[in-house]
Amino acid sequence: MRLAVIAHDGKKAEMVGFLLQNIERIAKADIVATGTTGSHAERAGLKVTKLLSGPMGGDAQIATLVAEGKMDLIFFFRDPQGKHPHEPDIQMLMRLCDVHNIPFATNPAGAQLLLNGWPVE
Numbered sequence: 001m002r003l004a005v006i007a008h009d010g011k012k013a014e015m016v017g018f019l020l021q022n023i024e025r026i027a028k029a030d031i032v033a034t035g036t037t038g039s040h041a042e043r044a045g046l047k048v049t050k051l052l053s054g055p056m057g058g059d060a061q062i063a064t065l066v067a068e069g070k071m072d073l074i075f076f077f078r079d080p081q082g083k084h085p086h087e088p089d090i091q092m093l094m095r096l097c098d099v100h101n102i103p104f105a106t107n108p109a110g111a112q113l114l115l116n117g118w119p120v121e
């Protein structure tokens, strides 16, 4: 499973908690993350490949991986209360997931359903 994880600042703790709760399901996954989300995950002991921070182009990098057919699953825990200067990049990522039919969860409930339905490797 090639999984990308991204979380806005208000959702980073929730993302790390979610990943730790699902540690067995994601044990064999190749995980990439936007920079700061990835640092939080690493501090919790998770192995991730960190890309640029979101506002510096990390979402765009993940969008590129989606376009290239290199991603299976995207978890992006978005903060619905926040405004983000790189919103165009986020829209691009969501659009490319739709173009390429890549599952995209924006909150833990959706992410859990996707993980539960993922074939065991």
Ligand SMILES: O=C(CO)COP(=O)(O)O
Binding pocket: 006, 007, 008, 009, 033, 034, 035, 036, 037, 038, 052, 053, 054, 055, 058, 059, 084, 086, 090
């Ligand atoms: O801004 C983000 C997603 O749009 C997340 O980026 P960081 O993980 O670098 O904070």
